[in-house]
Amino acid sequence: MDFSIRRVNALFKKEAKDLSRNINVLFMCVLPIMLCFMYSKLFGGSQEGKLFILNVCLNMNFVLVPGFITAMIIAEEKEKNTLRTLMLAAVSPLEFLVGKAMIILLISLGTNILMFFIMGMGLLYLGWFIIVTILVVISMMEFGAVVGIISENQMSTGTIGMPIFMIFLMIPFFIRINDVFRRIAELLPNYNAEILMNRIFTNEAIGINFAYNIAVILAWIIIGAGVFTWIYSKKKLD
Numbered sequence: 001m002d003f004s005i006r007r008v009n010a011l012f013k014k015e016a017k018d019l020s021r022n023i024n025v026l027f028m029c030v031l032p033i034m035l036c037f038m039y040s041k042l043f044g045g046s047q048e049g050k051l052f053i054l055n056v057c058l059n060m061n062f063v064l065v066p067g068f069i070t071a072m073i074i075a076e077e078k079e080k081n082t083l084r085t086l087m088l089a090a091v092s093p094l095e096f097l098v099g100k101a102m103i104i105l106l107i108s109l110g111t112n113i114l115m116f117f118i119m120g121m122g123l124l125y126l127g128w129f130i131i132v133t134i135l136v137v138i139s140m141m142e143f144g145a146v147v148g149i150i151s152e153n154q155m156s157t158g159t160i161g162m163p164i165f166m167i168f169l170m171i172p173f174f175i176r177i178n179d180v181f182r183r184i185a186e187l188l189p190n191y192n193a194e195i196l197m198n199r200i201f202t203n204e205a206i207g208i209n210f211a212y213n214i215a216v217i218l219a220w221i222i223i224g225a226g227v228f229t230w231i232y233s234k235k236k237l238d
Helices: 005-020 023-043 047-079 082-088 093-118 123-150 154-174 179-185 189-201 208-237
Strands: none
Touching: 005 023, 005 047, 005 093, 023 047, 023 093, 047 093, 047 123, 047 154, 047 189, 093 123, 093 208, 123 154, 123 189, 123 208, 154 179, 154 189, 189 208
């Protein structure tokens, strides 16, 4: 099936209109920015403090916006029975995901960049910052889409998604407790992004460690795309 820009554009416009009317979604988008601003005033004196706050707020944004919001908007399609219509209209998994995800990607990227400037990080690092955060956002959107498509409604996205996304959010905080948490964290995309941020902002030379961290994030993107495509195709057959 050919990839249709027209279908993707129609999905994008529909999603942008729906999100602009959803107060809960708008609050979830603004919350990481609010916390980043508040924490920057309270604890953001040193470079280490700024970097820690930025990583915490980035993790929150990864979970709330690409994760939960993506799940909610897809579950909403199921509630309205429009997901079935899209599937019967021969919308491919890639078209569906791109159409839904584009607005989430733009919101997440805008939020991340705004937090970058709130914390007063140097413009020298902005390019790498954008590349790394976009990769993590894509991986989280894919798994948010998986949660959304297997959920019966928006309410159940919290029940299904909370255990999954809390792993991404909380495991990096527990790495100092024992090596088990550290080993698990080293397999998560957001923790590898945190490691990359620490190396980038401390001017560490790009080497094999960078390649490993990027490879882990890319692996999550590939796995997420495969899982979503399989579930979407299965739902379409059902």
